[in-house]
Amino acid sequence: xxxxxxxxxxxxxxxxxxxxxxxxxxxxxxxxxxxxxxxxxxxxxxxxxxxxxxxxxxxxxxxxxxxxxxxxxxxxxxxxxxxxxxxxxxxxxxxxxxxxxxxxxxxxxxxxxxxxxxxxxxxxxxxxxxxxxxxxxxxxxxxxxxxxxxxxxxxxxxxxxxxxxxxxxxxxxxxxxxxxxxxxxxxxxxxxxxxxxxxxxxxxxxxxxxxxxxxxxxxxxxxxxxxxxxxxxxxxxxxxxxxxxxxxxxxxxxxxxxxxxxxxxxxxxxxxxxxxxxxxxxxxxxxxxxxxxxxxxxxxxxxxxxxxxxxxxxxxxxxxxxxxxxxxxxxxxxxxxxxxxxxxxxxxxxxxxxxxxxxxxxxxxxxxxxxxxxxxxxxxxxxxxxxxxxxxxxxxxxxxxxxxxxxxxxxxxxxxxxxxxxxxxxxxxxxxxxxxxxxxxxxxxxxxxxxxxxxxxxxxxxxxxxxxxxxxxxxxxxxxxxxxxxxxxxxxxxxxxxxxxxxxxxxxxxxxxxxxxxxxxxxxxxxxxxxxxxxxxxxxxxxxxxxxxxxxxxxxxxxxxxxxxxxxxxxxxxxx
Amino acid sequence: xxxxxxxxxxxxxxxxxxxxxxxxxxxxxxxxxxxxxxxxxxxxxxxxxxxxxxxxxxxxxxxxxxxxxxxxxxxxxxxxxxxxxxxxxxxxxxxxxxxxxxxxxxxxxxxxxxxxxxxxxxxxxxxxxxxxxxxxxxxxxxxxxxxxxxxxxxxxxxxxxxxxxxxxxxxxxxxxxxxxxxxxxxxxx
Numbered sequence: 001x002x003x004x005x006x007x008x009x010x011x012x013x014x015x016x017x018x019x020x021x022x023x024x025x026x027x028x029x030x031x032x033x034x035x036x037x038x039x040x041x042x043x044x045x046x047x048x049x050x051x052x053x054x055x056x057x058x059x060x061x062x063x064x065x066x067x068x069x070x071x072x073x074x075x076x077x078x079x080x081x082x083x084x085x086x087x088x089x090x091x092x093x094x095x096x097x098x099x100x101x102x103x104x105x106x107x108x109x110x111x112x113x114x115x116x117x118x119x120x121x122x123x124x125x126x127x128x129x130x131x132x133x134x135x136x137x138x139x140x141x142x143x144x145x146x147x148x149x150x151x152x153x154x155x156x157x158x159x160x161x162x163x164x165x166x167x168x169x170x171x172x173x174x175x176x177x178x179x180x181x182x183x184x185x186x187x188x189x190x191x192x193x194x195x196x197x198x199x200x201x202x203x204x205x206x207x208x209x210x211x212x213x214x215x216x217x218x219x220x221x222x223x224x225x226x227x228x229x230x231x232x233x234x235x236x237x238x239x240x241x242x243x244x245x246x247x248x249x250x251x252x253x254x255x256x257x258x259x260x261x262x263x264x265x266x267x268x269x270x271x272x273x274x275x276x277x278x279x280x281x282x283x284x285x286x287x288x289x290x291x292x293x294x295x296x297x298x299x300x301x302x303x304x305x306x307x308x309x310x311x312x313x314x315x316x317x318x319x320x321x322x323x324x325x326x327x328x329x330x331x332x333x334x335x336x337x338x339x340x341x342x343x344x345x346x347x348x349x350x351x352x353x354x355x356x357x358x359x360x361x362x363x364x365x366x367x368x369x370x371x372x373x374x375x376x377x378x379x380x381x382x383x384x385x386x387x388x389x390x391x392x393x394x395x396x397x398x399x400x401x402x403x404x405x406x407x408x409x410x411x412x413x414x415x416x417x418x419x420x421x422x423x424x425x426x427x428x429x430x431x432x433x434x435x436x437x438x439x440x441x442x443x444x445x446x447x448x449x450x451x452x453x454x455x456x457x458x459x460x461x462x463x464x465x466x467x468x469x470x471x472x473x474x475x476x477x478x479x480x481x482x483x484x485x486x487x488x489x490x491x492x493x494x495x496x497x498x499x500x501x502x503x504x505x506x507x508x509x510x511x512x513x514x515x516x517x518x519x520x521x522x523x524x525x526x527x528x529x530x531x532x533x534x535x536x537x538x539x540x541x542x543x544x545x546x547x548x549x550x551x552x553x554x555x556x557x558x559x560x561x562x563x564x565x566x567x568x569x570x571x572x573x574x575x576x
Numbered sequence: 577x578x579x580x581x582x583x584x585x586x587x588x589x590x591x592x593x594x595x596x597x598x599x600x601x602x603x604x605x606x607x608x609x610x611x612x613x614x615x616x617x618x619x620x621x622x623x624x625x626x627x628x629x630x631x632x633x634x635x636x637x638x639x640x641x642x643x644x645x646x647x648x649x650x651x652x653x654x655x656x657x658x659x660x661x662x663x664x665x666x667x668x669x670x671x672x673x674x675x676x677x678x679x680x681x682x683x684x685x686x687x688x689x690x691x692x693x694x695x696x697x698x699x700x701x702x703x704x705x706x707x708x709x710x711x712x713x714x715x716x717x718x719x720x721x722x723x724x725x726x727x728x729x730x731x732x733x734x735x736x737x738x739x740x741x742x743x744x745x746x747x748x749x750x751x752x753x754x755x756x757x758x759x760x761x762x763x764x765x
Contacts, residue, residue, distance in 0.1 A: 432677065434765070
């Protein structure tokens with residue numbers, strides 16, 4: 001529904017329409033005139049940096065650590081003793097850029113694939129997909145180079161000797177050694193150093209893909225139900241969780257004590273749910289709930305009732321990571337907190353639509369997690385290459401739709417009567433035709449319009465002498481993106497609303513994710529201001545206009561030390 | 577029972593650390609509950625559209641596409657005609673299908689052909705200024721511009737509904753009878 005806002009624009013104070021043709025100035029002016037003029041405005045970069053530096057509570061967003069190096073730790077506490085069982089090293093908050101290093105060759109990937117390396121096979125598959133897209137030479141070369149750069153990170157120089165091994169040795173994925181001791185551990189034993197059996201913990205890895213002893217059907221069910229991996233080590237079963245790019249050993253128990261282990265995992269799920277509810281007010285579906293009727297392709301309810309399930313442990317970790325980059329977008333405009341609804345395997349929220357997750361406005365708003373998300377890895381750090389998406393990314397993306405609703409992105413401003421969506425569309429290279437549809441501009445003036453139901457199919461148009469759009473062919477998302485005047489950050493850009501979500505996701509994930517939009521300063525600045533507008537909606541600025549919270553470079557929220565708490569009458573910043 | 581409590585405690589302690597190294601920084605990192613957002617203040621528009629000036633206009637207009645809106649006819653009137661009526665307009669952005677968008681001080685936008693300067697489309701925002709030329713609710717839109725047919729456009733996972741007849745599209749906040757109309761869109765599509 002078009003949500004243009006009546007009752008504005010004809011007030012006594014009608015702004016002068018100037019003849020300023022500078023795009024940047026126009027953008028600023030229009031944002032100032034937007035419904036959220038007071039919040040969609042500059043939060044100076046210097047202020048943000050200063051605030052971050054002075055903030056005593058700075059954190060990495062996804063977890064504790066330094067906001068600038070992205071480190072985090074998973075710690076077990078027993079009494080007053082803290083034991084680190086997993087750590088993300090400084091600088092690895094995102095995939096760290098290495099210096100110049102030789103690119104992995106296609107031949108090298110072929111050799112690895114022949115040796116049974118699944119990662120190499122997937123990289124080759126992606127390479128083939130790039131070539132099949134028939135992109136312009138320059139773009140194809142660029143995409144291939146990007147892929148090989150990525151491959152080089154997975155197979156750094158000097159790792160060639162591992163080619164001869166039957167088990168793929170990937171430094172980024174290899175098993176980590178953990179030291180975990182717990183005097184109150186029910187098992188009462190101490191585990192030190194890594195288990196003797198090597199196990200592949202990648203997303204698509206199964207018990208059959210490595211040399212670990214096969215699991216019983218019950219153990220496999222527990223793996224699926226809780227999103228963990230079980231490794232049998234003699235009479236013991238180790239319960240592992242892949243998260244934040246590492247294998248984390250949760251606990252170990254007698255291998256036949258499935259009931260006890262299941263109970264323990266269930267308690268972990270409940271504990272994590274409770275913690276996320278306490279921190280972010282979000283709630284989760286349970287195994288006994290239903291999610292209303294399944295919708296048909298026209299989004300009309302069918303007679304089939306959708307059944308829910310409780311989230312898995314790995315999904316909850318991914319949700320937490322996503323929320324840390326998205327707050328306060330988990331609240332609706334009226335302050336109702338989001339509910340995550342997981343649909344049971346075999347059903348869909350929307351029948352016949354290949355969607356992963358989708359955000360639905362309402363009170364409360366809901367994010368439906370379709371069974372197609374079941375194979376997601378929890379966080380961005382757990383991804384191998386760029387296949388699929390992580391739960392973290394999907395949560396960040398879906399919650400940007402919440403942000404759009406919160407800032408009223410389809411409510412118009414006073415002259416020039418544009419919505420924030422239209423302002424964004426302009427900066428992102430879209431034009432709106434007289435049919436009110438958005439068209440993405442190509443480098444040579446061609447226009448592209450996406451199929452409404454299939455985001456991968458596009459029609460290419462050219463304007464004739466009388467400004468009519470004439471069809472001149474079809475294109476794929478990758479081709480459109482390669483030819484776009486302003487290149488969208490990802491292929492998921494069928495309309496300005498989704499492209500804005502992807503841009504906001506890149507901004508909120510921070511660090512290297514922002515590179516894709518930084519090359520367009522006006523667009524980047526607009527996204528920054530939209531994000532700040534959303535933050536300010538939940539945490540209003542003080543009477544002097546100082547923002548209460550700012551988004552740090554790594555995507556986490558940090559308190560602004562300049563913000564004055566009116567109730568206390570002094571600055572928030574702590575002395576230290 | 578004791579075993580179960582102990583297990584729960586261990587689980588809580590273990591998982592609580594996904595966000596923080598130090599237990600005492602958790603409270604600092606937990607964001608305070610945000611304040612509810614502002615709601616849209618539509619008092620003025622509701623007041624304007626409930627007065628006798630408006631009620632007098634709510635009757636069947638027998639509207640046809642060649643009637644246009646406010647004296648402007650799609651495919652015939654030009655930018656000069658529009659400027660004579662609504663004051664100077666500003667060209668907005670680049671050309672797209674149907675021409676370039678022009679904006680006025682009044683809440684109107686038009687798509688004007690770059691070649692012959694003819695108006696290809698007019699978008700009117702329902703507001704106090706046009707209280708005598710625009711419907712306030714879906715029910716009034718049916719009365720004034722009917723017959724209108726509800727058309728649903730599905731894009732991805734969202735559905736947007738509007739009311740249509742040849743030459744006119746009416747957008748509203750919802751399709752309920754009493755829902756506020758937001759824009760009228762006149763075009764020759």
